[in-house]
Amino acid sequence: MRFTIRGATVIAAILLFGSGVSAQKPSSSTAARQQRALDSLTAVVRAMQLRMDSLTARRAVSANTPADSAAAPNAVAAADSATAIEAADSATAIEAVDSAATIPEVSAQPSAAPASGAYVNIGFVSLTDAGWSTERDVASLQRGDHDPHVRGFTLPNTELTFDGAVDPYFKGFANIVYKLNAAGETGVELEEAYALTTSLPANLQLKFGQFVTEFGRQNSQHPHAWSFVDQPLVLNRMFGPDGLRSQGARLSWLVPTPFYTELLVSVLNSAGGSTSSFRADNSSEIHGGVAVDRPVGTLRDMLVVPRIASSFDLSDTQTLLVGASAAVGPNNSGPTARTQIYGVDAYYKWKPATAQAGFPFVSFQSEAMTRRYGAAERALATGDVATLPKETLRDHGAYAQVLYGIKPRIVAGLRGEFANGVDAAFAAPLRADRYRISPNFTWYPTEFSKVRLQYNYDDRKGIGSDHSLWVQFEFLLGAHAAHKF
Amino acid sequence: MTIRTLTAFKVATVALVALSGVTAPLGGKLKVVATTPDLASIAREIGGNLVDVIALAKPTEDPHYVDAKPSHIVTLSRADVLIEGGAELELGWMPPLLENSRNGKIGGGAPGRVVASQGIRLLEVPTTFDRSKGDVHSLGNPHFLIDPLNAKIVAGHIADHLAQVDPKSAPQYRANLAAFNAKVDAKLVEWQKQLAPFKGARIVTYHKDFVYLAQRFNLQIVGELEPKPGIAPSPAHLAQVITAMKAAKARIILVQPFQNRKTAETVARQTGATVLDISQQPGARSDTGSYFQMMDFVVATLASGLRGK
Numbered sequence: 001m002r003f004t005i006r007g008a009t010v011i012a013a014i015l016l017f018g019s020g021v022s023a024q025k026p027s028s029s030t031a032a033r034q035q036r037a038l039d040s041l042t043a044v045v046r047a048m049q050l051r052m053d054s055l056t057a058r059r060a061v062s063a064n065t066p067a068d069s070a071a072a073p074n075a076v077a078a079a080d081s082a083t084a085i086e087a088a089d090s091a092t093a094i095e096a097v098d099s100a101a102t103i104p105e106v107s108a109q110p111s112a113a114p115a116s117g118a119y120v121n122i123g124f125v126s127l128t129d130a131g132w133s134t135e136r137d138v139a140s141l142q143r144g145d146h147d148p149h150v151r152g153f154t155l156p157n158t159e160l161t162f163d164g165a166v167d168p169y170f171k172g173f174a175n176i177v178y179k180l181n182a183a184g185e186t187g188v189e190l191e192e193a194y195a196l197t198t199s200l201p202a203n204l205q206l207k208f209g210q211f212v213t214e215f216g217r218q219n220s221q222h223p224h225a226w227s228f229v230d231q232p233l234v235l236n237r238m239f240g241p242d243g244l245r246s247q248g249a250r251l252s253w254l255v256p257t258p259f260y261t262e263l264l265v266s267v268l269n270s271a272g273g274s275t276s277s278f279r280a281d282n283s284s285e286i287h288g289g290v291a292v293d294r295p296v297g298t299l300r301d302m303l304v305v306p307r308i309a310s311s312f313d314l315s316d317t318q319t320l321l322v323g324a325s326a327a328v329g330p331n332n333s334g335p336t337a338r339t340q341i342y343g344v345d346a347y348y349k350w351k352p353a354t355a356q357a358g359f360p361f362v363s364f365q366s367e368a369m370t371r372r373y374g375a376a377e378r379a380l381a382t383g384d385v386a387t388l389p390k391e392t393l394r395d396h397g398a399y400a401q402v403l404y405g406i407k408p409r410i411v412a413g414l415r416g417e418f419a420n421g422v423d424a425a426f427a428a429p430l431r432a433d434r435y436r437i438s439p440n441f442t443w444y445p446t447e448f449s450k451v452r453l454q455y456n457y458d459d460r461k462g463i464g465s466d467h468s469l470w471v472q473f474e475f476l477l478g479a480h481a482a483h484k485f
Numbered sequence: 486m487t488i489r490t491l492t493a494f495k496v497a498t499v500a501l502v503a504l505s506g507v508t509a510p511l512g513g514k515l516k517v518v519a520t521t522p523d524l525a526s527i528a529r530e531i532g533g534n535l536v537d538v539i540a541l542a543k544p545t546e547d548p549h550y551v552d553a554k555p556s557h558i559v560t561l562s563r564a565d566v567l568i569e570g571g572a573e574l575e576l577g578w579m580p581p582l583l584e585n586s587r588n589g590k591i592g593g594g595a596p597g598r599v600v601a602s603q604g605i606r607l608l609e610v611p612t613t614f615d616r617s618k619g620d621v622h623s624l625g626n627p628h629f630l631i632d633p634l635n636a637k638i639v640a641g642h643i644a645d646h647l648a649q650v651d652p653k654s655a656p657q658y659r660a661n662l663a664a665f666n667a668k669v670d671a672k673l674v675e676w677q678k679q680l681a682p683f684k685g686a687r688i689v690t691y692h693k694d695f696v697y698l699a700q701r702f703n704l705q706i707v708g709e710l711e712p713k714p715g716i717a718p719s720p721a722h723l724a725q726v727i728t729a730m731k732a733a734k735a736r737i738i739l740v741q742p743f744q745n746r747k748t749a750e751t752v753a754r755q756t757g758a759t760v761l762d763i764s765q766q767p768g769a770r771s772d773t774g775s776y777f778q779m780m781d782f783v784v785a786t787l788a789s790g791l792r793g794k
Contacts, residue, residue: 165593171584199589203562254562254587260555262585311555316543319554351552353543354742357715358550408717408745446715447577448616484581485553 120164121479125224129154133456133468141458141466144231145179145241146223148470155180157223159191163481171196173211175222191245203254213244213305214264215325216345216367225483227365227403227411228438229454229470233419234397237431238341238369240276244327246303247272260311270296270303270329277339277371278303279332287333288426289378289388294332303329311485321347321485334376334390343369349485361405368398380426394422395431409444433461448476515651518564518591520575521548523630524601524639526767526776528568530665531643535654536566544768545742549715553578561586564597566650568643571602572627596649601639605629608696619713631765632697633669633676633780640665672777676784677702683791687735689726689758691744694765698783707733710748718748730756737790739763761790 129148135141139149148154162174175192194209212220219235235243248268255261271279276286283291296302309323327341344367351361373393380386397419404412415438421431440454452472459465515536519525525540532538539560542551548570561567561582569575583591590597607625614623629635644662648655680702688699691710699706708729712722729735736758738749749760763786764770767779 168592168594196584197587198584199587199592203587205585205587254558254585258559260559262555309555313554313556319552319556321555349552354545355547355550356743356745357547358552446616446620480577482553482577482580485555 120162121481123161123476123478123480124159125161125222125474125476126158127156127223128473129156129229129470130473131468131470133466135458135466135468138468139182141460141468142230143236143241146226147230148472150182159222159224161479161481163479165198166195169198171198203256205252205254206249207252208249210247211245211250213246213266213268213327214250214307215239215244215305215327215341216323216343216369217347217365218367219243224474224476227401227413227442228415228440229452229472230438230456232367232399232415233417233434233436234367234369234399237395237397237419237421238277238343238371240274240280240282242274244276244305245274246270248303250305257310259313260309262307262309264305264307264309266303266305266307267299268303268305270301271332275303275329277327277331277341277373278329283332284381285430286373286428287331287375287378287388287393288381288424288428289333289375290381291332292335292376292378294330294335301330303327317352318348318350319485331373331375333374333378337374337376339371339373341369341371343367347485357408359405359408359410361403363403363405364400365403366398366400369396371395375424388425391425393424393431396420409446411442411444413440413442414438415440429462432463435459447480450474515565515647516563517566517568517647518560519568520551520570520579522766522768523636523776523779524568524570526774526779527630527636527640527665528566528643530776531640531658531661532647533657533661535651535657536647542766544764544766547741547743548574548766549577550743551575551578553581557582558585561591562588564588564591566597566599566646567591568599568601570627570630571600572605572607572624572629573622574602574627576622590650596646599642599646601642602627602629603642604638605635608700609693619711620715621713626693626696628694628765629697630776631695631780631783632701633673634701635697636776637666637669640669668777672780676780679784679788680704680791683788686737686791687730687733688737688739689730689735689752690739691741691749694741695739702784702787704787705733707735710738710745710752718745723748723752727752727755730758737761737787741765742769759790759793761786763787 127146130153131148132151133141136151138151142148146157148156156179158178158180160176160178162172164172166172172195173192174190174194177189177191179187179189181187190210192209192211194207194211197204197206200206212222214220216235218226218232219239231241231243238244246268248266250264250266252262252264255263269275271281273281276282279294281291294301305325305327307323307325309321311319311321313319323345325343325345327339329339331337331339345365346367347363347365349361349363351358355361371394373395375388375391375393377390378388380388397417399415399417401413401415406412416436417438418433418435420433421428424431436459437457438454440452442450442452444450450473452470452474454470454472456468456470457465458468514534515532517525517528517532517536517538519528519538519540521542522540522544525538528536528538541557541560542548564586569579589595592598602624607627607629609621610625611618611621611623614621630639640662644658647658651658684703685705687705687707688695689708689710690706693709693711693714696706698704708726710718710723710726712719730752735756738753738758738760740746740749740760740762741764742762746760746762752758753760763783764773764779765783767773767775769779770782773779773782
């Protein structure tokens with residue numbers, strides 16, 4: 001664009017000259033006047049270049065970080081523009097001298113930076129699963145909301161993501177998920193919508209709205225960031241098909257230790273579709289009785305989720321992240337019944353100092369959880385008159401997964417997991433002992449697509465073993481949010 | 486209050502003071518964090534002994550693919566100044582770090598935030614946004630510091646921002662900037678002289694990461710081993726590159742530490758070309774700790790490689 005303007009000015013100057021010459025004014029001051037005209041034109045070009053450079057600079061900044069629209073002070077911008085012109089001029093000189101060696105495809109124009117995306121980054125991620133299982137009722141085997149649900153094809157997660165700086169004080173995020181069920185009907189879900197403070201004092205940060213709860217590691221990750229086709233058994237067992245997610249607020253403190261330590265505590269509504277283990281609508285699946293209507297009275301009726309995480313760089317190439325979490329709150333098996341879930345998690349990653357596009361790497365991730373579900377004396381849900389006794393339902397589970405990024409864009413993975421529940425006074429197939437082994441293989445053509453092949457060997461107590469083979473394809477449009485560690 | 490509780494109280498107070506001391510500036514030096522070692526080196530030239538500079542990316546690491554390690558969050562949370570390359574260089578790893586660093590001093594638009602690409606005349610700014618053309622940065626090619634004149638622009642930004650954050654030392658930063666600029670001017674003449682005999686020489690690179698170098702020193706890049714930015718070399722594309730290299734008589738392939746040297750060697754074998762191990766980051770080799778040493782090394786390596794043909 002600068003060249004266009006410069007070219008136009010040159011043409012204008014030539015025209016001016018031309019008209020001056022054609023007028024053939026005999027005055028001796030013609031040369032002087034032409035010189036003055038040239039000078040003023042040069043000044044105009046300079047001013048235009050300055051303006052354009054500062055505009056480009058400002059755009060570049062605002063596109064990088066939306067909150068930057070305040071831009072640098074004028075003095076800085078002007079200084080920059082002046083230097084930029086110097087550099088530009090010398091560059092042009094070289095180009096002109098060495099026109100033979102021009103580089104193809106190099107456009108030297110500082111053309112328009114993207115206007116959209118400056119205020120909100122919009123992304124679209126879509127997953128397609130395809131495959132077969134020896135279990136005819138696939139949904140009874142693959143219980144996660146974002147798992148494949150049928151023999152054949154499943155679109156378990158298609159989401160629209162929005163994020164950006166709200167103003168200098170907040171960042172905003174939203175995820176809207178579209179799911180196709182087995183009947184081909186679309187379900188829409190506001191998965192997340194929350195704001196995050198940017199600069200509270202004392203290393204504090206507040207998040208509020210609806211968000212996936214920061215318990216352990218995978219619960220707060222979206223399917224896009226998962227390393228396997230399906231939700232780990234233990235997460236399904238403790239938090240339900242869609243993980244632990246509710247409306248509330250979370251306060252976090254970055255502890256001033258020499259290494260990374262973050263303390264978080266979330267206070268959330270304990271009811272709803274994604275608060276399994278607490279006042280969830282479908283809690284009968286866990287305690288076997290009729291759920292009671294339990295209004296919120298005090299803070300004790302809220303779900304409280306504290307977490308601590310620390311990280312250590314074991315060497316230049318190895319990093320360890322460990323955490324411990326708890327979730328305590330009321331459940332609706334009775335008017336005063338309560339649940340406690342405790343978990344520990346670890347993530348280790350090795351990546352050499354000369355990794356190409358992040359490869360090779362080896363990572364290890366594991367989470368272990370235990371649940372103490374205090375079930376009250378309750379009426380049997382199946383409608384019989386029988387009453388179930390007051391009892392404590394204990395469940396445990398863990399998974400461990402290893403990923404090996406063999407060469408750029410190719411990852412081999414292996415996950416082993418189990419979940420079990422201590423026997424209760426009723427038959428609860430959902431709490432039965434279960435094991436699963438899942439080797440998989442993922443190819444990432446780019447960061448914007450992936451193809452994954454996964455085999456699951458399942459063993460369910462009282463049902464037997466099953467084999468499943470799944471292919472997963474994902475594509476991403478628009479903004480790609482950077483991955484957390 | 487018993488003596489025991491008093492002691493406990495004292496211990497707690499001491500511990501708290503000690504903890505808070507960790508976040509206070511040590512020895513009064515400004516804590517400057519740069520995303521890459523080249524930016525860190527320029528910051529050291531401008532800040533001198535008034536600053537402590539830490540680079541997040543390792544010298545041998547691909548600046549596009551740095552892990553968002555939690556230790557970086559800690560580093561950023563304690564920074565007085567952050568210098569980033571900009572132009573989407575760090576797009577894949579900086580946002581979550583910044584989000585969690587909760588440090589207003591380096592927030593967008595703050596004096597403590599330096600975006601190096603600001604005011605740089607970026608090359609290869611796409612006219613359309615289309616990822617079928619590879620992972621093209623929408624703002625232009627971000628590997629601009631390999632052109633020493635761009636280093637001057639960046640040094641100017643850094644001096645401006647350091648002067649704003651630490652006004653009492655502004656004259657020192659200005660003086661260091663003047664010295665840096667003078668040194669770049671002097672060295673540039675030297676570097677251009679070293680490479681003058683090879684004007685128009687044809688070279689091949691792995692990624693589109695040396696276009697600014699080629700422009701400054703009159704070299705002609707006849708192709709990249711990557712078919713498109715961020716896309717792994719395919720046999721079909723390499724065959725085209727080999728043909729193009731033979732036709733153009735290109736005898737040099739530039740490879741950085743994090744790029745696939747084996748691919749370059751395969752192409753070199755079939756074209757009689759030489760693979761030059763080169764880096765844009767100071768410190769990638771033991772004797773190239775500063776920006777100037779790194780440029781010396783780049784120019785010397787290029788000159789000897791081009792002379793060798």
